[in-house]
Amino acid sequence: MSRQRSLATAAGTVAGPHEGARAGGRSPLITALLISPAALFFIFLLILPLAVVVIYSFGERAPAGGYAPAFTFANYLNLPARGKAFLNTLTLAPLATLITAIVAYPMAYFLALKAPARWRLLLLALCIVPFWTSQLLRYYAWMMILGSRGIPSWLAAIGIEDLRIINTPSAVLIGAVYGFLPLMVPPIYVSLEKLDRRLIEAAADLGATPLSSFMQITLPMSLPGVATGSMLVFILLMGDYILPQFLGGGKVFFIGNALVDLFLQSRNWPFGAAVSVALVAIMFATIVVYMRFVLGLSGQRRVALV
Amino acid sequence: MTRKHWENRPISAKEFMRELRRLEKGSVSRRHFLAVTGLATATATLAGGMPWLKPRRAFAAGLSGTVNLTTWPNYHSQQNLDDFAAKTGVKVNMSVFGSNEEMLAKLQAGSTGWDVFVPTNYTISTYQQLGLIEPLELAKLPNYDAAAQDKRFTAEGTINGTVYAVPKDWGTTGYVINTKKVTQNPTSWKDFWELAQGPLSGRVMVHDYQLTTIGNALKQFGYSFNSNDEKELGDAEKLLIAVKPHLFGINSDYQPSMRNGDAWMSVCWTGDATQLHRDLPEMQYVIGREGGEIWTDYYAVPKGAPNREAAYALIDYLLTPDINAKEVKAHGYPSTDQRANALLPKETLENPILYPAKELLSNLEFGAAQTLTNPLRAEIMARFKAA
Numbered sequence: 001m002s003r004q005r006s007l008a009t010a011a012g013t014v015a016g017p018h019e020g021a022r023a024g025g026r027s028p029l030i031t032a033l034l035i036s037p038a039a040l041f042f043i044f045l046l047i048l049p050l051a052v053v054v055i056y057s058f059g060e061r062a063p064a065g066g067y068a069p070a071f072t073f074a075n076y077l078n079l080p081a082r083g084k085a086f087l088n089t090l091t092l093a094p095l096a097t098l099i100t101a102i103v104a105y106p107m108a109y110f111l112a113l114k115a116p117a118r119w120r121l122l123l124l125a126l127c128i129v130p131f132w133t134s135q136l137l138r139y140y141a142w143m144m145i146l147g148s149r150g151i152p153s154w155l156a157a158i159g160i161e162d163l164r165i166i167n168t169p170s171a172v173l174i175g176a177v178y179g180f181l182p183l184m185v186p187p188i189y190v191s192l193e194k195l196d197r198r199l200i201e202a203a204a205d206l207g208a209t210p211l212s213s214f215m216q217i218t219l220p221m222s223l224p225g226v227a228t229g230s231m232l233v234f235i236l237l238m239g240d241y242i243l244p245q246f247l248g249g250g251k252v253f254f255i256g257n258a259l260v261d262l263f264l265q266s267r268n269w270p271f272g273a274a275v276s277v278a279l280v281a282i283m284f285a286t287i288v289v290y291m292r293f294v295l296g297l298s299g300q301r302r303v304a305l306v
Numbered sequence: 307m308t309r310k311h312w313e314n315r316p317i318s319a320k321e322f323m324r325e326l327r328r329l330e331k332g333s334v335s336r337r338h339f340l341a342v343t344g345l346a347t348a349t350a351t352l353a354g355g356m357p358w359l360k361p362r363r364a365f366a367a368g369l370s371g372t373v374n375l376t377t378w379p380n381y382h383s384q385q386n387l388d389d390f391a392a393k394t395g396v397k398v399n400m401s402v403f404g405s406n407e408e409m410l411a412k413l414q415a416g417s418t419g420w421d422v423f424v425p426t427n428y429t430i431s432t433y434q435q436l437g438l439i440e441p442l443e444l445a446k447l448p449n450y451d452a453a454a455q456d457k458r459f460t461a462e463g464t465i466n467g468t469v470y471a472v473p474k475d476w477g478t479t480g481y482v483i484n485t486k487k488v489t490q491n492p493t494s495w496k497d498f499w500e501l502a503q504g505p506l507s508g509r510v511m512v513h514d515y516q517l518t519t520i521g522n523a524l525k526q527f528g529y530s531f532n533s534n535d536e537k538e539l540g541d542a543e544k545l546l547i548a549v550k551p552h553l554f555g556i557n558s559d560y561q562p563s564m565r566n567g568d569a570w571m572s573v574c575w576t577g578d579a580t581q582l583h584r585d586l587p588e589m590q591y592v593i594g595r596e597g598g599e600i601w602t603d604y605y606a607v608p609k610g611a612p613n614r615e616a617a618y619a620l621i622d623y624l625l626t627p628d629i630n631a632k633e634v635k636a637h638g639y640p641s642t643d644q645r646a647n648a649l650l651p652k653e654t655l656e657n658p659i660l661y662p663a664k665e666l667l668s669n670l671e672f673g674a675a676q677t678l679t680n681p682l683r684a685e686i687m688a689r690f691k692a693a
Contacts, residue, residue, distance in 0.1 A: 064432050065407070065679055066414055081685060084692035140562075147568045164508060166568060167555045249555030249563075250514045253692040261691075264407050265516065266684025 050280075057273035065267025075274035082275055085258040086282070092169060092252070093237040096176035097230050100184045103177055104229065108188035109218075112195075127185045130178075139175060139246040146171050146247065167249030175247040176237055183236070184229035191225025192218070220297060227294040231287060238283050255279050372397040373616040376409065376423040378603070380577075382624075383636035390623050396616045406678070413438045413608060420608050421617035424474060427462035427602045428517075428673040434465050439606045441468045446618035449626040451645065459642040462672055463604045471604035472625065473642035475634065477576030478662060478670060479518050479599035482560075486588045487570040495525040495594035499549060501571065507552040511560045511572035516687035517673050518573055518599060519546070519556075525596040531670075532677040539686055546690040556691055564589065579659045580638040591659040597669030602642060 026034075060070040111123055130138065144150055146166040155163050165171050195218060203213035237243075241256030250257075255275065262272035375382075379402045387398040403409050406429045412418055414436065425433060433439040444450065450472050452460055463471035481498055487509070492501055502510040512519045521531040523542035533539060554569045561578055563569040565586065574582075579591035605621045607614065623629060630646035640660045641647055647655065655661055677683065 061681065063679070064414075064436060065410070082688065082692070085688075088692070143562065144566065147563070147566055149566055149568075245557075249511075250557045250691060251550075251553065251555060257691070258688060261684070261688060264405060264411075265687070266681065267407055267411065267679075268681065268684065 053273045053276050056270050057277050059270040059273075061268045061270055065269075067269040070270075075271045076278075078271060079274060079278055082255070082258050085253050085255050086278070088253055089238055089255045090282070092172060092176075092254070093234055096173050096180070096237055097234045099173060100177050100180050100233050101188075101226055101230055104181055104184035104188055105226070107181075108185050108192055108225070111185070112189050112192035124186065124189060127182050131182060135179070135242065136246075138179070139242065142171075142175055142178070142247055146174065166247065167251050169248070169252050171247040172244050172252050175243050176233075176240075179243065180233040180236065183232045187228040187232070188222060188225040191222040191228075195221055223294050223297055227291060230294075231291070234290075235283060235287070238279065369394045369396050369616050369619055371613050371616065372399045373421045373613050373620050374419050375400045375620065376418070376420045377402055378424060379404075381424065381603075381637050383632045386624065386629050386632055386636075389629075390620060393623070394616070394619055396613070396619065398620065418608065419612055421611040421613045422605055422607060422620055424603050425471065425606055426673075427604070428675050428678050430463055430471050430604065430606070431465060431675045432679070433606070434470050438609060439470050440609050440611075441470055442472060442607065443618065444469060446615075447472065447622045447625065449622045451643075454644045455642050458600075458672075459602045462602055463606075471606040472621065474603045474605055474624075475637065475639040475641050476600065476602040477639050478593055478667075479522070479573065479575055479601070480579070480591055480593040482564060482572055482574035482579050482582055483590050483592060484564065484567070484570045484586075484588055485590050487567075492571075492592060493595050495522050495596050495598065498571070498573075498592075498594065499523070499526050499545060502549050503552050506571055509554055509568075509570040510549075510552065511555045511557060511563060511569045512549075512553060513558045513560075513573050514556050514691075515558055516683045517678055519690070520683055520686060521673070521677070522573060522594065522598055523549075525594055525598055528596060531597060531599055532674045534676055534680050534682070536682065539682060543686045543690065546686070547693050550690060550693050576640070576659060577638050580657070583659055593662050593666045593670070595666070595669070597671060599673055600667065600670035601673060603639075 056067050057075055058071050058073070060068045060072060060074075062068040107127070111120055115123055143166060146152075148164075148166075152163045152165060165174070199217050199221075200213055203217055204210075208216070239256050241254055241260050244252040244254040244257055245260075248254075259272055259275055259279075262268050262275060373396050375387075375398055377400060381402070382400065387400065391397050403412075406426050409423065409425065410429060410432065413420070413423075413433070425439075430439070455473055459473040459476060460469075463469060463473060481492075483492065488501070488506065490497070490501060490505065492498060498510075512522075520539065520542050523545045524531060524533050524538060526545055527538065527541050529535070529538045529541070533542075555563060557563070560569060560572040560574065561582060564572055564582055574591065576591075579589070582589040583591065605624070607617045607621075611617050624633060625643065627643060627645035628649055630641050630643055631649035634641045634646060634650060634654070638660070641650075
């Protein structure tokens with residue numbers, strides 16, 4: 001009792017001078033203090049580095065590699081030299097995102113609507129278990145599974161001979177679905193779980209078949225979750241280079257791989273910076289278009305990420 | 307000094323206690339006690355196992371702290387580094403890198419704190435031009451003997467008569483074949499590229515490294531490994547693009563794929579071939595008849611090395627012939643130093659992977675600085691990978 005009271009008094013003393021400000025919200029000072037960690041984080045770790053990348057992208061490659069100050073558009077004009085890498089990434093990343101969403105949706109649906117309530121959290125947590133092992137280890141494991149002594153040798157036993165999976169775009173797709181599924185399931189799960197089930201009951205009462213009530217109610221209302229999950233997966237895939245390097249064996253060339261080569265092998269930093277800026281621009285444009293499209297479908301204008 | 311007959315006989319517990327009492331009472335000297343109980347021998351034996359208790363060598367005078375060694379993975383005998391620490395009191399702090407380009411980038415950025423690093427031949431002139439390495443004071447390397455080295459190796463570390471780097475070991479870039487699968491007995495780069503597009507389609511790997519991949523494609527046409535000629539590079543690019551759909555992978559980490567049987571032939575460095583052959587005797591190493599690459603890694607001291615004296619002491623130590631021979635046993639690359647080679651077992655010296663026939667070596671070329679930094683080569687490699 002006395003302990004609680006003294007705490008209350010202490011709190012009152014501290015809050016005292018700001019009592020007046022409370023009616024109209026917190027004092028600007030407190031607000032500034034509260035957002036300053038995030039603001040400093042974004043200024044120093046996002047905006048400043050991005051500014052450096054933009055400045056470098058107008059520079060020239062120093063004779064021994066690296067950056068030499070200059071002002072030229074040559075790096076941007078040279079972007080078509082990496083056109084194939086952009087094309088590969090812009091084909092495989094959306095495709096992998098789509099497949100991941102298609103695989104993840106029934107899983108999330110089952111978890112949110114069909115699984116017994118007391119199992120739900122445990123099952124959801126199990127989706128994340130693969131993250132407990134290092135990504136590199138898991139990709140090395142997939143190299144073995146997809147290598148000629150893995151799945152192809154089992155398929156050979158049932159008559160499908162000479163199937164090559166590892167070091168093909170298919171291997172990258174399989175790896176992407178495996179690797180990014182745990183990011184796709186939770187957002188869809190959350191949006192399905194929030195779903196007001198009375199709507200489905202009402203639809204059934206009004207004579208809707210399960211399929212039409214799914215198409216007209218469940219799917220549109222869960223699209224924000226699909227959109228969030230897709231964005232998470234798509235953004236990470238666009239910049240990925242380990243996955244194509246490991247499961248694509250260097251034969252599946254993503255923008256991420258082009259960037260690694262430009263910064264670490266040929267050491268053409270300014271061109272690498274220009275490619276990075278182009279990648280950021282393409283991602284930004286894709287995301288804006290995609291979100292508008294998906295949210296338009298779901299009839300909602302705004303959605304919080306995650 | 308003659309040995310007393312009881313010195314080698316173990317002492318009983320009872321006798322030990324009696325001697326201890328005698329020592330306590332002062333009736334015998336401590337020396338007598340240690341000798342008669344065997345403790346003197348024991349101490350000497352233990353001290354032998356703890357070399358830091360031994361008196362230090364003259365060159366160790368005045369050394370302290372740590373020495374930062376920047377090198378490649380699996381490239382030193384840990385025992386040697388520990389012994390160096392024991393002898394000099396200077397702890398060796400080792401960090402490893404994946405490519406020369408990363409090393410260069412790091413040194414260019416400055417403040418590395420490196421004392422000794424291990425650059426490859428074709429980067430030394432770049433380091434020298436950028437003023438990143440210092441001329442070596444050979445007087446501080448009494449165990450280095452240029453006369454025991456092949457001129458080919460020392461020349462790459464010497465710029466305008468000044469020694470900037472001393473050779474450590476060397477190797478070649480050829481290709482490894484799994485002879486259980488590859489029965490065509492290839493001997494040249496022409497064979498390599500033809501097999502890759504024919505019977506070995508889908509089973510061949512090349513490095514994810516323009517220097518060796520483009521260089522060995524150039525050899526198909528008999529051009530120099532180091533060619534920077536646009537027409538010749540164009541021919542190499544055409545060959546690479548034609549081979550691309552037949553390749554199993556473009557990856558410098560080719561050991562896993564060779565070991566599990568996915569790949570049957572791969573461009574390969576000496577050390578990987580040694581390791582593959584040691585575990586799987588069917589793995590054989592081929593140096594293309596037309597030539598290809600020979601390379602050497604060096605010890606060099608960056609400008610502004612924080613523990614310069616210890617850096618020289620470490621290089622000198624590692625170049626001591628018997629220590630260097632132990633290094634070779636650990637990393638599996640041939641030493642450049644004939645004195646160290648003389649101390650190696652016969653089977654090492656007769657291993658054709660490590661010490662290829664002289665006539666094969668004469669066609670090999672050292673990679674040049676310009677070969678590594680040529681932007682056109684980088685673009686060709688990018689087009690090849692994206693194709």
